[in-house]
Amino acid sequence: MYTVSDTMNTQFKKGVLELCVLVLLDRKDCYGYEMVEEISRNIFISEGTIYPLLKRLKTEGLVISYLKESQDGPPRKYYQITELGKEKKEKLVAEWNEFAMGVSNLLYNRNVDMEGNCDE
C-alpha cells in the first residue's frame, strides 16, 4: 500500500477529497477502490470515506456509474463525471487555488490586497 503518513490532519481534507475525486474522474473513468489507491499516493484516505462520498456525488448528479466485470475479483463500479460534475470541478479548483493562496499569504505575512490604497 502507498500510504502517506496518516498523522495528516483529518480536518484539512474536508471538502478537498471531493475535489480530488472529480479531478481524477475528469481524466478517466475510475472505480472506487482504484481512486483510493490513486489518492493515497499523495494524501491519506480511508476506504470508508470514498463510498459515501461517491454516493453523494451521484445523488448530486455530478457523476454517473456503471458496472463492469473483472477477471480478478468482484465486478467493479465505474464512475464517470457528468457535465455538471465538470463545472463543479472547475469551480472547486478555482476556489481551492484562491483558498490555498490566501492561507499561504497569511502564513508568510503577505497582505496582498489594499496595502495603502484602501479608499475607506
Added chain:
Amino acid sequence: MYTVSDTMNTQFKKGVLELCVLVLLDRKDCYGYEMVEEISRNIFISEGTIYPLLKRLKTEGLVISYLKESQDGPPRKYYQITELGKEKKEKLVAEWNEFAMGVSNLLYNRNVDMEGNCDE
C-alpha cells in the same frame, strides 16, 4: 470591511483556521475581533467562528488570555501563544505544507513517490 468572497468552500477551512490563529499569535498577542479582521484579508471568516475556536485553544493549553481595557469600546481579551501552542503551530504548518503539496500533485497529475521503483 475586507471580505474575501464568502462563496469560498466552508469545508476547506476545517482545521486551517486553527493554524491561522496560531500563526497570528506567534507574531503578536491579539484579541479575537482583531484576528477576524486580519484573517478576513485573506480568507473569509465569520465572527461566530473565532470565539469557540479560541476557547478550544485555551482549553488545550495552546494559548492563554488576559484582559486589557480599551478607549474605544469594551475591554479586549488578548490571547498569547504558549510553548505548547508554538509546537502545535510548527506541526500544523508542516502538515499543511505536506497536505497542500499532495493536493497540488493530484491536481497536476504529478505522482511524486514510487514511479517504477516500487519494490512491492
Added chain:
DNA sequence: ACAAGGTACCATATATTGCAAGGTACTATT
C-alpha cells in the same frame, strides 16, 4: 437624553464530512 452604529465579547444549535469498524462476496493461492 436617547437612538444608532461600531467595537468587542459570548453561547447554542446545525450541517458537513472524514473515518473507524464492521460486513458481504468474488477470485486465486496455499
Added chain:
DNA sequence: AATAGTACCTTGCAATATATGGTACCTTGT
C-alpha cells in the same frame, strides 16, 4: 478448506465552521 487480496457497502462518531442571537461599551447625531 483456509487465507489473502480485490471490491463493494453501511452505520455511528467526532471535529469544526457558521448562523443566529445575545450582552455591553463608546461615540456621534439629533
